[in-house]
Amino acid sequence: MMRQQRRRAVGALVAAAGLVAGALAVAPHAAADPQDLSASAAPALPFGSHQIPYADGTLRPSGGQSAIDQQVIEKYREWKAAFVRQNCGNGWYETLSPDADHPYVGEGQGYGMVITALMAGADTDAKKIFDGMVKYVLAHPSSNNPGLLAAEQDSSCKSVDGSDSATDGDLDVAYALLLADRQWGSSSGTYDYKNLAVKHINAIKKSEVNPTTHLMLLGDWSTPSESHYWISRSSDWMTDHFRAFKSATGDASWDTVRDAHQNLITTQQSKYGSSTGLLADFVVNTNSAPKPASGKVLESTHDGDYGWNACRDAWRIGADAVTGGDTASRDSARKLNGWIKGSTGGDPSKIVTGYHLNGSTFDGGQDMAFTAPFAVAALTDPGSQAWLDALWGKLASSRVDPKIYYGASVQLQSMIVVSGNYWVP
Template sequence: MAQQQSIRRRGFTAGALAAAVGLLATALATTPSVAAAGPAVPFGSHQFPYAAGTLKPSGAQAAVDQQVVTTYKAWKSAFVKQNCGNGWYQVLSPDADHPYVAEAQGYGMVVTALMAGADPDAKKIFDGLVKYTLAHPSVNNSALLAAEQDSSCRSVDGSDSATDGDLDVAYGLLLADKQWGSSGTYDYKELAVKHIAGIKKSEVNATTHLMLLGDWSGSGESHHWITRSSDWLIDHFRAFRTATGDSAWDTIRTAHQNLITSQQSKYAASTGLLADFVVNTNGTPKPAPGKVLESSHDGDFGWNACRDPWRIATDAVTSGDAASLASARKLNGWIKAKTGGDPNKIGTGYHLNGSAFESGKDMAFTAPFAVAALTDPGSQAWLDALWGKLAATPVDPKLYYGASVQLQSMIVASGNYWVP
């Protein structure tokens, strides 16, 4: 870490009723900015089927959904706060470098938009998060979010941006536009497009089309040719392309998919693991040769890359993309064999050859592999073991990062994620 009515009219035939419902659905789909009384995609409605062949946890869907809601309520209680007034909501990150980080606010926006329908306060919380993000712009590009705030919600450490936070903020705004329309307090669509433009301008390397670490690592800065694998959010790039009509996002998406494939092939052929940071992107990209930003393990599968199985597999199951599917299956096949099918044996850090360098346990590493397991028709028992582990693991109010990754992985694994 940068440390989601019935109609009864006398005289309606079934066919006429179906036609009327069809017309209504078409109207709603083509006018996403009209405010609705409730969320258009309430949690648990499963309106967006995953790619054919995608697994799901065994058991009744309603029971699986309820396990997500239970985890969400615990996560919300622990981390969703109004500590600084001004009508703001913030997601607290007690285990990060600062009490409030951009990554956490991005998570909060995506989660609350996806949980709408299960949480009647979702829109209120979302709007409070929007108000908070708008009040904390980056000093380098005011369309982006300052990366870190102190306990008084004052931006600190230069007030520049962190790419992962901005990607999720923009994505959350697109979800909100589909959920609630954009004619209320905030024009979510307009804000999203502005944020996406800011990302393209200040957080995408214009030469390589790869994500920069933040708007502080522009041309001439020593980290300009470094990219972080946990920022390679393929499904987000697809959503940005749809929202803006800008074909540059196709180029950006393809560049990242090609990098994932080549890094797996060249440096982790037996595991599929990716490094936290990849350097030399202007030449032959390779895992960091030691500390380039955070630790001596920047070239290993560590506390950033641990999210990659979740992120890559999310694109695989929502888009059916062959490259994402192949990359996710590599990761799934390796971890299933490594642990012998026992989720309790997933550790908290691996070299790219699959050997462990830490012996800890954390949901940030365990939960993403549940999403990867969705992609392999032969992994039902493995998925069920992982799901059981996630559902049975209580949210630790001291560990925002692991809990947030756990919750979001459960949202995807339960079939409740969708791409706007």
């Protein structure tokens, strides 16, 4: 069954407050106190240790590193207080998504797991929370491939809408399990993170990678007989994840997957975003002549524009560039950075929530989901220190809105990368 997931259009946020109220009415707020950062297993790479350096030439925000790290910790505390929950018992921890179609979505569980693993050391409850999130994921298998996560749950944490998967959530779940294996090890404790990660990676390969194009499918519901089989979502092109998957499994096919996505990013930027570097939410005809969608193919009439999916691309591409030193990712990130810096005149408040690929706007709203990723891209350009500092100031000073999980989660993860606290297992 195809999940008709709708991304967060501006109008959807108006209804978010009612959804939050409904979700919280089911069970009281049971998240751990965000100020209670007290006792758990010691992580190997605690937040703020900066043990794994970025590529040479990568920028950092101006100012002392400890102050920068503290700004991320404060943002994490806001995010955790707003969205980390134990609403459904069973020892589960969930990431609440009030601005999505359902209170709990696979994308959100993936975000929560990645964030929690990376923030270990700043939050000494991280392992307990992470294990509760793992327990939640394992209790909600996809109906098509039980090695994957069912993408949507209702306020009672019951899987709905066919119980099938969404690729972005699965990619982050697998990646987070690899982070956890590096942080806490897999030889003791409740879960063998490495074993679970490899199983999840293999399930992704089986059901969410197109075997012909080597590009990510939209979910395990997209099969050869289904009309979306030759469509790929640009925000699923997580090339650093593919690097980690190859390292964890020794499976060389992940190099093929990585190359296919990098080539597609480069050609799409050249053909359709030559002056901007912008990518479309969805690319169609991946088996023949890949191009941006024309009108609605899954979510909205702007599926061929830089919208609520592609807004994450600068973060994902930039993260691969700074952690791996990859020149293709670096060049793609620099294209995005050069355009947005010029088009806004260096003013982050002028970044809006919707662009055509030529850089013209179709929406005038503002959201951290669009603003924050450009800070990651700015890391790749030695001539963008002032621009990076302006973006960092915007991210650090913008409080988390408890009604907007999506923008807040992208904001926090972008800040983790920009602060130098991101790493690839």
